[in-house]
Amino acid sequence: MCISNRLPVDRVIADDGTAQWKTSPGGLVTAMEPVMREQGGAWVGWPGVADEDVEPFSDGTIDIYPVALSEEEVQDFYEGFSNDTIWPLYHDVIAPPAYHREWWVAYQRVNQRFAEAAAAISANGATVWVHDYQLQLVPRILRSIRPDLTIGYFNHIPFPAYGIFSQLPWRKQIINGVLGADVIGFQRPADAGNFQRSVRRLLGYETKSARVLEPQSDGSFRPIVAKSFPISIDSAGFERLARQPEVQARAKEIRSQLGEEKTIILGVDRLDYTKGIRHRLKAYGELLEDGRLSVENTTLVQVASPSRERVETYRQLRDEIELTVGRLNGDFGSIADTAVHYLHHGYPREEMAALYLAADVMLVTALRDGMNLVAKEYAATRFDRRGVLVLSEFAGASDELKQALLINPHDIEGLKDAIVQAVTMPVSEQEKRMRSLRRRVAEYDVARWSRSFLNALEESHARRLVAEAANEGAES
Numbered sequence: 001m002c003i004s005n006r007l008p009v010d011r012v013i014a015d016d017g018t019a020q021w022k023t024s025p026g027g028l029v030t031a032m033e034p035v036m037r038e039q040g041g042a043w044v045g046w047p048g049v050a051d052e053d054v055e056p057f058s059d060g061t062i063d064i065y066p067v068a069l070s071e072e073e074v075q076d077f078y079e080g081f082s083n084d085t086i087w088p089l090y091h092d093v094i095a096p097p098a099y100h101r102e103w104w105v106a107y108q109r110v111n112q113r114f115a116e117a118a119a120a121i122s123a124n125g126a127t128v129w130v131h132d133y134q135l136q137l138v139p140r141i142l143r144s145i146r147p148d149l150t151i152g153y154f155n156h157i158p159f160p161a162y163g164i165f166s167q168l169p170w171r172k173q174i175i176n177g178v179l180g181a182d183v184i185g186f187q188r189p190a191d192a193g194n195f196q197r198s199v200r201r202l203l204g205y206e207t208k209s210a211r212v213l214e215p216q217s218d219g220s221f222r223p224i225v226a227k228s229f230p231i232s233i234d235s236a237g238f239e240r241l242a243r244q245p246e247v248q249a250r251a252k253e254i255r256s257q258l259g260e261e262k263t264i265i266l267g268v269d270r271l272d273y274t275k276g277i278r279h280r281l282k283a284y285g286e287l288l289e290d291g292r293l294s295v296e297n298t299t300l301v302q303v304a305s306p307s308r309e310r311v312e313t314y315r316q317l318r319d320e321i322e323l324t325v326g327r328l329n330g331d332f333g334s335i336a337d338t339a340v341h342y343l344h345h346g347y348p349r350e351e352m353a354a355l356y357l358a359a360d361v362m363l364v365t366a367l368r369d370g371m372n373l374v375a376k377e378y379a380a381t382r383f384d385r386r387g388v389l390v391l392s393e394f395a396g397a398s399d400e401l402k403q404a405l406l407i408n409p410h411d412i413e414g415l416k417d418a419i420v421q422a423v424t425m426p427v428s429e430q431e432k433r434m435r436s437l438r439r440r441v442a443e444y445d446v447a448r449w450s451r452s453f454l455n456a457l458e459e460s461h462a463r464r465l466v467a468e469a470a471n472e473g474a475e476s
């Protein structure tokens, strides 16, 4: 069973009051949906709108169990504590986190509700996989209600260094909540190291390589695995999509609409301040200004899918980005040529695959990012081995995708040079680099990621059975 704040589908209420379901945004759903489709099972989560009581239903092989949130809980738990406290804190305080006690109260209440919903439908001895920063208290609550369960927790976003994490007024409760799991997964080894350090500093527990030892009342220790399991995508599925004749035809159409001879530079992100969209626009604007690029032979397509639109930092970001795009187009565009094609929409996978195929250069300039699956999607799609990935070293994907052009997005000069290098890269070098990126993404796909996490959970379950049997033996 899988529990995440969002279900794989969001309920959307149209203006005429009719309700529909559409695919939810974000990396978590991109990764987990194919895993759940393949394995089947229950998915507990919020349907994405306030005050909607939706009955459980089946979506193919997945049994969906919606958890309702009131309008006030959406504000305090989701927009507040999850996305205005934890999100900026865990992304190295790129934006200042806000700490409000009433948000914390809502976070505890909603985590309790998710845990109770999962406890109510889990079979005896079942495995439950809890996802992400919105639900960090769920593992501990679930363990206390249902000690028979094997519990995994995966943190999809970075885990910050202790000096930053320790700002959180409820730091001990959060750490203790996560430690209710048997296996705790992180994107990068550095995230797992940061978490272990917080455990040592805040709770004084001992850690041994990938294990945290939690002292029990009988003097024994419960070992908890805490290590990195870098997430991935359904690589073969993306390639299959890219090979579809309709997708290729659409890619050709995009190219001809943007200008056959032009170099197409692409950015695809949720409209989030962690993604470094401002830095990217700055670098691109300066390249146009310096004359190193021109709108006659390049264009930037920026897909910025709407996200968390009622949170003030996100509103401000949108205003800034749209102002900058307007300026760039005003200053550099002509009747014939547009500097930046800015698209404030989410698109279906088919359209994304076509865009990836059409793009000569893919820009991933995140200031901090747990993994960044867009980088992996781009490589998986390019079965023609063309295209160049410019990738921030602050995205988890940079640990694996070494043949991308790795950049520090804060270094605008370095970013500009990398963009020019990408635009002018000879085909033979593109192929060499893309082959290596594709090999990595094909080998380490999402099935392998989930298998390795679930294997770790199984091993932990087996160890527990052995320990219990030994205890019983000692007592009799």
Ligand code: F6P
Binding pocket: 006, 025, 026, 027, 028, 029, 083, 132, 133, 156, 157, 307, 308
């Ligand atoms: O992977 C990070 C993540 O925050 C997920 O937890 C989340 O579902 C997704 O990105 C999109 O964010 P949101 O659910 O706030 O729209």
